Amino acid sequence: MAYVKWTFYALVALILFSFFHYNLPQHDVVRIVGTYQERQDLGDWTRIFWASPEDQSATLVNRDVQFIQAVKADGATMVYRNEDTGWGWPPYFKFDTASLQTEADDLRSTREAPKWAVVTHYGWRSELISIFPNAVGIYEVDSPDQRIIPWMNIILLTVLLLIVLTLRAMWRQFRQRSIDPLIEDAEDAWDELGDRADAAGDKARGWFGTWKGKPRK
Amino acid sequence: MIGFLRLMIFGLVGLTIAYWLMLIYMRSLKREDLENEWDEVSGEGLPPRDTYIDEGMSGYEHSLKRKLVWLVVIVPICLFGVLLYFMNFNS
Secondary structure: OHHHHHHHHHHHHHHHHHHHHHHOOEEEEEEEEEEEEEEEEOOOHHHHHOOOOOHHHOOOOEEEEEEEEEEEOOOOEEEEEEOOOOOOOOOOOOOOHHHHHHHHHHOOOOOOOOOEEEEEEEOOOEOOOOEOOEEEEEEEEOOOOOOOOOHHHHHHHHHHHHHHHHHHHHHHHHHHHHHHHHHHHHHHHHHHHHHHHHHHHHHHHHHHHHHHOOOOO | OHHHHHHHHHHHHHHHHHHHHHHHHHHHHHHHHHHHHHHHOOOOOOOOHHHHHHHHHHHHOOOHHHHHOOHHHHHHHHHHHHHHHHHHOOO
16 A cells, blocks of 8 residues: 555656646757748647647647747757747746747857857657747847856745645644634533433433342341 | 636636635634733733733734735736736837
8 A cells, every 4th residue: 555655646746846847937048040930730639738829719720830949059959839828828928929039030140150048938848749848038148158047936936835835824723723623522522422321321220220129138 | 818808717716715815814813812812811901801802803904914915916916917027028
């Protein structure tokens, strides 16, 4: 049974970690090498890795998506999709896809004369199932060794921790003030019931005793 | 537009729940403090226990601390606005 318990906990931890890893912003220092637009089929289960469409396109089976091609300092390639998140999940409220594409185009550079940029994005890149992280912001930096402090993640995770601790404190207060007294009452009532039963038993025994008659001399 | 409405409705429902939870929690803390204050001196020089607590609670209902519970609603809405601005109109 211990294995079942630990597997369960591990699974919960994995799901939580994946959730945050997918949705929280991450930063890459890259060189933008190009942008393109490509029609994407949205028919299968990988649909969940693409932005939710606006209402008028909810029934589309395919649509054009903008992409940003980048190369990291170590030569590794990265391709970002560039889609509005709109009012939906994750809550980046991104509506400036076209502007972002323009900025990316503006930052385009060659290997000989590199311009470095920090791309903020969320999501995962998987060649196997063709999914791409969504770029949400871009700005130019001087060198590829730019040190990035993930303020957004620090603040978000701290706030989340505070919310969890507050909820825990609320629950404890509620239990201490509202549930425990009820349980104590119930225990008292239970004890009282026991006492009464004993008393009734004694009484009944006493009454039966009168039947037995007096011990003969 | 449906997306915006959905966000507003779910957001307001969530914030309302958070507000009520915080309201009840803060009230409970205040009542516990009052009870402990009374019990510490065994009510000496104070009005009867129930009266003392009732008066303390009605004072709390008009205090700044009670009004600060609204921050639970106001802060997320402000953050939403700030995020919307910095994501789209500041580049």
